[in-house]
Amino acid sequence: MKIIYLMIGLAISQLSFAHGDQHKKMNQQASFQQEEWGIGGTKNEVNRTIAISMGDDMKFKPEKINIKAGETIRFEIKNNGKLLHEMVIGTKQVLDKHAEMMVKHPNMEHDEPYMAHISPGKKGEIIWKFNRAGSFDFACLITGHYQAGMVGKIEVQQ
Known part of the structure; x- marks a missing residue:
């Protein structure tokens, strides 16, 4: 038995x-689903790397990024803080909605190619192809961080 x-x-x-x-x-x-702000990319498509740092001061550095439409960017993201942080790319409307869900479900797990969750002192990356021009956002959607202003802007120009 x-x-x-x-x-x-x-x-x-x-x-x-x-x-x-x-x-x-x-x-x-x-991961390769077309979004309003672009589509997931691969390492062999990367045109350039942009270093992003984030910390417990609830700031991204840099806070504004300029990109040419069609570029595939590798964001190399460093968490300089002692708290878990994340970088999520999207439109303001999508980020607002996702932030509301995070407040209601703080332990919600999600994993999309336009987001990276980074433990304190660690690095992560996002590879994203910006195939549409427009004004987009990025943010840390961990409850309290977004509300404290942990946001940035991406301008994608033709």
């Missing part, structure tokens, strides 16, 4: 592993 339970447990763990791989593949496909 123990062998049957062991075999069932092994089968379930294999299914869980397979589900994890399937989820990862689905996330990779979703």
Whole structure:
């Protein structure tokens, strides 16, 4: 009987592993979904790297970024603080809505190619192709951070 339970447990763990791989593949496909502010990019498409730092003063440095339409940017993001921070790119409307959800569900997990969650003292990156001109935003949507003004602006020009 123990062998049957062991075999069932092994089968379930294999299914869980397979589900994890399937989820990862689905996330990779979703990573290239066109958004109003652009689309996920790959390392071999990168035109330039922009260093961003963020800290517990609730500021991004730089706070304003100029990009040419069509550029694929690798944002190299450093968290200089002692708190968890994130960088999320989007429109003001999308960021406002997401920030509201974060207040209601502070432990909500999300992972999109236009966001990076970075632990204190660590680095992360976002690779994003800005294939549409416009004025976009980036922010830390961790509850309290966005409300404290942890935001920046991206201007994408033709």
